[in-house]
Amino acid sequence: MKRLINDGYDVVEEMLEGYEAANKNYVKIDMENRVVVSKMMSEEPRVRVIVGGGSGHEPMFLGYVGKDFADAAVVGNVNTSPAPDACYEAVKAVDSGKGCLYLYGNYAGDVMNFDMGAEMALEEDGIRVETVTTTDDVFSAKEKKDRRGVAGDLPVFKVAGSAAAKGYDLDQVKAVTEKANDNTYSLGVALSSSTLPVTGEAIFEMDEGDMEIGMGIHGEPGIERRKVEKADKIIDEMLTYILEDSKITSGDEVYVLVNGLGALPVMDQYVCYRRVDQILKENGIQVHRTDVGNFATSMDMVGMSVTLVKLDEEIKELLDAPCDTPYYKL
Amino acid sequence: MKRLINDGYDVVEEMLEGYEAANKNYVKIDMENRVVVSKMMSEEPRVRVIVGGGSGHEPMFLGYVGKDFADAAVVGNVNTSPAPDACYEAVKAVDSGKGCLYLYGNYAGDVMNFDMGAEMALEEDGIRVETVTTTDDVFSAKEKKDRRGVAGDLPVFKVAGSAAAKGYDLDQVKAVTEKANDNTYSLGVALSSSTLPVTGEAIFEMDEGDMEIGMGIHGEPGIERRKVEKADKIIDEMLTYILEDSKITSGDEVYVLVNGLGALPVMDQYVCYRRVDQILKENGIQVHRTDVGNFATSMDMVGMSVTLVKLDEEIKELLDAPCDTPYYKL
Numbered sequence: 064m065k066r067l068i069n070d071g072y073d074v075v076e077e078m079l080e081g082y083e084a085a086n087k088n089y090v091k092i093d094m095e096n097r098v099v100v101s102k103m104m105s106e107e108p109r110v111r112v113i114v115g116g117g118s119g120h121e122p123m124f125l126g127y128v129g130k131d132f133a134d135a136a137v138v139g140n141v142n143t144s145p146a147p148d149a150c151y152e153a154v155k156a157v158d159s160g161k162g163c164l165y166l167y168g169n170y171a172g173d174v175m176n177f178d179m180g181a182e183m184a185l186e187e188d189g190i191r192v193e194t195v196t197t198t199d200d201v202f203s204a205k206e207k208k209d210r211r212g213v214a215g216d217l218p219v220f221k222v223a224g225s226a227a228a229k230g231y232d233l234d235q236v237k238a239v240t241e242k243a244n245d246n247t248y249s250l251g252v253a254l255s256s257s258t259l260p261v262t263g264e265a266i267f268e269m270d271e272g273d274m275e276i277g278m279g280i281h282g283e284p285g286i287e288r289r290k291v292e293k294a295d296k297i298i299d300e301m302l303t304y305i306l307e308d309s310k311i312t313s314g315d316e317v318y319v320l321v322n323g324l325g326a327l328p329v330m331d332q333y334v335c336y337r338r339v340d341q342i343l344k345e346n347g348i349q350v351h352r353t354d355v356g357n358f359a360t361s362m363d364m365v366g367m368s369v370t371l372v373k374l375d376e377e378i379k380e381l382l383d384a385p386c387d388t389p390y391y392k393l
Numbered sequence: 394m395k396r397l398i399n400d401g402y403d404v405v406e407e408m409l410e411g412y413e414a415a416n417k418n419y420v421k422i423d424m425e426n427r428v429v430v431s432k433m434m435s436e437e438p439r440v441r442v443i444v445g446g447g448s449g450h451e452p453m454f455l456g457y458v459g460k461d462f463a464d465a466a467v468v469g470n471v472n473t474s475p476a477p478d479a480c481y482e483a484v485k486a487v488d489s490g491k492g493c494l495y496l497y498g499n500y501a502g503d504v505m506n507f508d509m510g511a512e513m514a515l516e517e518d519g520i521r522v523e524t525v526t527t528t529d530d531v532f533s534a535k536e537k538k539d540r541r542g543v544a545g546d547l548p549v550f551k552v553a554g555s556a557a558a559k560g561y562d563l564d565q566v567k568a569v570t571e572k573a574n575d576n577t578y579s580l581g582v583a584l585s586s587s588t589l590p591v592t593g594e595a596i597f598e599m600d601e602g603d604m605e606i607g608m609g610i611h612g613e614p615g616i617e618r619r620k621v622e623k624a625d626k627i628i629d630e631m632l633t634y635i636l637e638d639s640k641i642t643s644g645d646e647v648y649v650l651v652n653g654l655g656a657l658p659v660m661d662q663y664v665c666y667r668r669v670d671q672i673l674k675e676n677g678i679q680v681h682r683t684d685v686g687n688f689a690t691s692m693d694m695v696g697m698s699v700t701l702v703k704l705d706e707e708i709k710e711l712l713d714a715p716c717d718t719p720y721y722k723l
Contacts, residue, residue, distance in 0.1 A: 081667030085683040121659035326656035329451035337411030353415040
């Protein structure tokens with residue numbers, strides 16, 4: 064057991080208690096529903112951005128609730144969608160008359176429960192809630208719309224938060240967020256499982272020294288399992304997939320996210336980014352801005368992902384707009 | 394091997410290449426000397442703050458080079474002090490006529506090499522360089538001045554960077570930085586070694602399920618090795634040591650840093666902070682501000698540390714002053 068917790072069944076509640084105490088200037092938490100609410104929402108009525116999903120990906124999702132990014136996060140159990148009631152309560156907690164946008168990674172449980180939350184908000188309170196699911200994981204399905212959401216959540220959510228902060232209406236926020244998602248492509252590689260708090264055991268077996276390109280953040284199967292190779296070779300293969308699939312090509316401009324999955328040293332993340340940057344340059348693709356770090360983790364999984372967002376002027380402006388949250392500040 | 398690198402001997406150079414490419418708005422890197430230099434230094438002459446030490450603690454040290462924090466970082470090999478020449482080159486790269494302050498954790502190799510760098514700067518160029526070493530690791534020695542520096546580097550460096558930005562002269566920057574260090578107390582717990590890039594092996598042996606309170610970030614021995622306990626029990630023991638040693642007591646105000654050592658989930662860090670916050674409240678100690686995350690790591694070591702900084706008005710103002718670096722923004 065390589066975790067520092069108390070009872071594994073209490074881990075989400077205790078994390079939230081710690082989170083609220085540490086970030087009291089940014090958020091208050093409705094502990095009954097596990098809804099993290101910004102204390103920094105604009106006083107003017109705005110579209111509110113509500114993110115969420117299972118726990119175990121911290122600082123995703125709650126770490127991005129603050130000023131001009133997400134207004135609330137709905138927090139599920141570890142690797143488990145939040146309940147419909149909680150999704151609904153989040154709307155009631157933040158709506159200012161302009162409607163809300165639900166934003167989360169495309170997983171069946173989340174889709175079902177957030178959709179029920181949106182229905183309740185409309186039927187009970189007449190609040191309009193729209194949804195964009197992130198679908199950035201290149202290897203998870205052939206059709207873009209069927210793909211899972213992984214670290215691409217970060218830039219897609221950021222675009223939505225900035226658009227809402229600028230006063231876009233709900234249809235406009237939804238449209239630009241969909242455009243950002245359409246332009247966002249990720250692929251990961253994992254070298255280990257994460258450790259489940261309740262059992263203290265790995266979620267799935269993986270031999271020391273093995274790796275799997277394309278593995279999902281909950282251990283969804285990737286391309287194939289094989290021995291770990293040198294970073295440059297792995298990045299070459301990952302970028303080949305991403306560039307071929309995304310059609311991002313010479314003359315395009317991109318935002319790049321190298322995301323650590325929890326237990327990969329920042330040192331290694333930069334060794335990986337070095338090769339990403341070389342490949343993009345070789346292909347005539349211009350890098351506008353880069354983030355490297357642990358933004359969307361799978362607890363203590365060893366691994367990383369690369370995300371490219373193809374930019375246009377609108378997405379670039381929204382991605383770069385100021386924001387202030389505990390884990391993302393611009 | 395749970396690392397994503399190329400040749401282990403190239404890891405620092407490749408990390409720096411990746412770092413410069415990703416953070417080109419913040420820094421330029423003298424690759425020959427491995428000196429990371431801010432592109433955001435004040436145009437007015439100011440005392441310059443130079444930090445550094447061995448690699449493997451990222452984002453410490455280079456991650457805090459930017460605006461109004463550190464002006465340069467000198468980067469050694471993994472767990473190895475930078476060379477004297479590099480320490481000297483850092484001074485030449487940033488000095489603006491007001492002198493420089495070297496800041497690093499108190500380790501014999503670093504002390505020797507930075508001292509030689511300071512001598513060269515004085516003899517060759519007449520530049521005055523003063524030094525403050527951080528000595529926050531409660532368990533590492535009886536006398537405060539003999540202790541090692543661990544995550545307390547972050548707040549101590551921040552105080553120095555803010556003081557320099559406000560125009561304090563070299564004696565004043567040094568004095569307030571020494572005061573901050575005198576008020577800074579840390580204690581860590583480790584559940585595993587980190588993995589050395591060159592060998593792919595752990596630095597030291599540690600059985601799965603064991604822990605060691607007081608272990609240093611390079612594996613220096615702690616209090617005793619025993620089976621992992623519940624987080625609350627570990628934090629209770631750690632805080633007992635810190636509060637007894639620091640004499641921080643009812644009525645005092647503190648800054649708190651819960652620092653992940655590399656592979657401990659953020660989730661667990663908040664479970665730990667929850668208990669820290671409870672204990673401080675029970676003791677009548679007021680928490681002014683808290684940071685939770687991976688600020689000073691030991692690559693992929695599983696573990697965390699707690700740092701308390703006892704505040705007065707001056708330290709509080711400097712700790713809270715604005716800054717902009719890739720890994721710390723206020």
